[in-house]
Amino acid sequence: MKNFEKIKALVHKNKENIINHWVTAVTSNSSIDKTREFDDCSTILELVLQSIEHDYNNISASQSYSLLEKELHSFASFRALNNFTPTQTANYLLEFKRTIYTFVSDSAREALAEEFIDFNNLIDDLAVLTFQIYTDAREETIVSQAYALEHDTPIVKISQSLLLMPLMGIIDTARAQKIIESLLDAVVENQAEIAILDMTAVATFDTHVANNILKTISAAKMVGTKVILSGISPNAAMTIVKLGVDLSQVETFNTLENAISHANERDGLSLREAS
Template sequence: MKAYIVEAIEEQKDVIAEKWLNELETVRSSWQVQKMSDDLYKTTNREFLETIYSNIEHTQAKLVEELKHFSDRIIRMGWSLNYMTEGLQAFRRTVLDTLFHMDTTNQFEIMDQIQNWIDPIINEIVRNYSGSWEATVSLQKIALQELSAPLIPVFENITIMPLIGTIDTERAKLIMENLLEGVIKHRSAVVLIDITGVPVVDTMVAHHIIQAADAVRLIGAKCILVGIRPEIAQTIVTLGIDLSQFPTKSTLRKGIESALHSTNRKLVSVDEEVGGEL
């Protein structure tokens, strides 16, 4: 930046800061930072102001390093990207307005220099926010994938996969992968697919379930579909979906009883067992 512009900014530093902080009050009322305590709000804004000022003559590497540190903090504090960009635009206007009153002959050069100073800061802030969002979305996606199709061992050689929510093609692929990996990992002889929490079973969903059952059967395990509610049964019949290739049960309990029977076991009540011993 031109030396005379840097000197002018340094000379009017306090004036610019006061004007900018006053203008931020209008911006603040539109975003969540209004919920923050005044002391923390003012302290953070002054810290941001010092970060901006310190980057008048810093290299790009230094700018990236300082803004990354600051961005991480304000993202954790919940400051929105819109507030940050609006605040920087307000700072740009404040600086230009102050400098234009001091120098009316070099306005185009001043505007160009201030633009080259503020734009990289805005770009870096946006980049840091975007990176944070992408990381958050990625972690959430992984967590949802882990929770969306779990395979739960309930007895030796018997596992359950409870399905909740809509099943699309991407999720069906995940169900298939988890089923096959889980059957091998848990050495399952019987897998119960519980669709109690699936709101709609249409032709596509049924196709995915049949594919999953076929895949399980190919690796030597048996698949039982449980949670067939009356309305689901009616839909299956109406659509002409053929589920005769593997057993179906209306409830999870009946499914578990069937699975135990398939592995030469059964549920016995405590009273019945004690009575037998007596």
């Protein structure tokens, strides 16, 4: 059985220094936010440690490795959408490997040699996976941006007081401004009480998208329209929590069907109260 007992002991002994060294390596000569990188490095390191609790041949089938893959997917997708270069992304896990090596004393190199062969292969595989996710996300972004440029964001009138705006593609600053303007024009023209923003077809939910959505909600509120969100997937919800985005004052629904049902019930209640 091939295990990583010596490497685990080395990492646990030097964990704080390893993280600091790694963050310094990936942020040198750049304007990357060190706070975010510290969080990413810490999370990835912890998931790698959990994964190597298993012997080398069983790692890929473990729950820990599955969690590590999901984290790397989020990590690489974020970089693809936020103008990180391919080199920065590809080197990230390779820098992690180099960092581990710096904490191995000369006297311990021979004892750790066999474990490091498998560890090296594991990290190389993770680096390739990360770069592939980054590449796929970049291609998806290009396609989504092209689609968004060719198609206006439609607004559907569900009822006298309810509008639906299904969003899709990448919501950058220019599109966000267009969304706000289109929604405000529609709610004023229709005197809508409620507008649903459906996020089902939004490619990626990150801080930038969240802030643009919050601006849209605030603008609609100023003209007397309540905005609710639908199509919030479990992965998007986890991302929102991780990013610290405050949507506590916004009604959210996992499906458009649930959002429309809620809005209709609310509309019916308003009519009964008015009568």
